[in-house]
Amino acid sequence: MKKILKEFLISALLFFGTLYVTLQVDWMKALHLYPTIVGDKLSEWVWKISEMSLRKVNDHDVCAPIDSLVSEMCKANGISTADIHVVITRDDEVNAYATVGNHLIINTALIEKMKNESQLCAVIAHEMAHFRLGHIQSAVRQQTIITVFLALITGNGNSNMLANLTNKIISNSITRAKEDEADEQGARYLHAMHLDPMEMANTLETFESYGVLSYFMDHSDSKKRAEHIRKMHFKKNGPYQQILSEEAWVRLKKACL
Amino acid sequence: MESGEIYINESSVRIEDVVPHEDEKERASGCYIMSLVAVMIGLPMPIINLLATGIFYLMSRKGTFFVRWNSIQALVSQVPLFIMNNILFWWTIRILFCYIDLSSAYIAYFITVNLYNIYDFIETVRSAVNTRKGKVHKWHLYGTITDKICKR
Numbered sequence A: 001m002k003k004i005l006k007e008f009l010i011s012a013l014l015f016f017g018t019l020y021v022t023l024q025v026d027w028m029k030a031l032h033l034y035p036t037i038v039g040d041k042l043s044e045w046v047w048k049i050s051e052m053s054l055r056k057v058n059d060h061d062v063c064a065p066i067d068s069l070v071s072e073m074c075k076a077n078g079i080s081t082a083d084i085h086v087v088i089t090r091d092d093e094v095n096a097y098a099t100v101g102n103h104l105i106i107n108t109a110l111i112e113k114m115k116n117e118s119q120l121c122a123v124i125a126h127e128m129a130h131f132r133l134g135h136i137q138s139a140v141r142q143q144t145i146i147t148v149f150l151a152l153i154t155g156n157g158n159s160n161m162l163a164n165l166t167n168k169i170i171s172n173s174i175t176r177a178k179e180d181e182a183d184e185q186g187a188r189y190l191h192a193m194h195l196d197p198m199e200m201a202n203t204l205e206t207f208e209s210y211g212v213l214s215y216f217m218d219h220s221d222s223k224k225r226a227e228h229i230r231k232m233h234f235k236k237n238g239p240y241q242q243i244l245s246e247e248a249w250v251r252l253k254k255a256c257l
Numbered sequence B: 001m002e003s004g005e006i007y008i009n010e011s012s013v014r015i016e017d018v019v020p021h022e023d024e025k026e027r028a029s030g031c032y033i034m035s036l037v038a039v040m041i042g043l044p045m046p047i048i049n050l051l052a053t054g055i056f057y058l059m060s061r062k063g064t065f066f067v068r069w070n071s072i073q074a075l076v077s078q079v080p081l082f083i084m085n086n087i088l089f090w091w092t093i094r095i096l097f098c099y100i101d102l103s104s105a106y107i108a109y110f111i112t113v114n115l116y117n118i119y120d121f122i123e124t125v126r127s128a129v130n131t132r133k134g135k136v137h138k139w140h141l142y143g144t145i146t147d148k149i150c151k152r
């Protein structure tokens, strides 16, 4: 028995000794690896495929004002504009959503329906909050591989199917609590850029029927979410500003028709 | 563990003193070859490895001392390997499925376990060759444990 114990100790010492020595090396640095390498690479791939099914809008009248709204929001909230990629697509569905690879998709139909820039910013702020709170990343990273497997099994990697599936996966992972969180954070973003944070609540109510800002199939919770925002308190932050000129806003709406 | 009550002489026979028959050599050697084959087939699925060795052990349980001793050593040596490879396997799966991040700790563990696998592989080959020649190759620790559990 003593011999076993002795030999066991030697073996354990050898094993943990090797482990200890190998642990001293920063392998990630030595091999130039990044922690999320697998998930990110896959996300990129999924985005490349799903991108093909989108009808991107490159019209200057549309892109320029949206860009200035987004960069204004980023600047006011200390977010790097490189961290978020806004894509405007020509689509009749009134919708905007966050998807893989920090891409924020805004459909032209949504822009066309918006009453003012604050409401548009509310939508962008809500989706941006999903990114910043890590809602999208965790969902995507955990489930992209399942999407990829499905794409491989069904063959050809149909871009439309993949895009739909990705959005379904993301929406399944976004809970009511996360929506509230994103609403709150989004309202704060609006406040920081000198816009009325209560526009978040207004937008939720106004576009309830379209299901904007809601990943759920039933949108009956929009009223409750709006109330939640109205209960929030904000410090006075000077007068609310107008970011886009009246002319630019009209042109934007026209271009989206 | 004083187990040899009546046949004190026979139970005190050491494995090194056994002179095996030709068919015994073949069967004992088969145990190691079995675990080698299992390593190659079941590399990503460590359970296969242990299962194969376990089955071979059950088959040779009724065999002679020489065969039994070697099949037990083959089995015992698979147990820690099984645990280590299992951890590595699930760790890898979790990383692949993006539940956790790739980390230096993972790579360190990967290297250590692989070194151990290589050691185990070499020892298994040596055992297979030696038993085929009728000699016993006693492993560090596992040979001692086998001596304890496998009495004549």
Ligand SMILES: [Zn+2]
Pocket: A126, A130, A174, A179, A182, A213, A214, A215
């Ligand atoms: Zn949302």
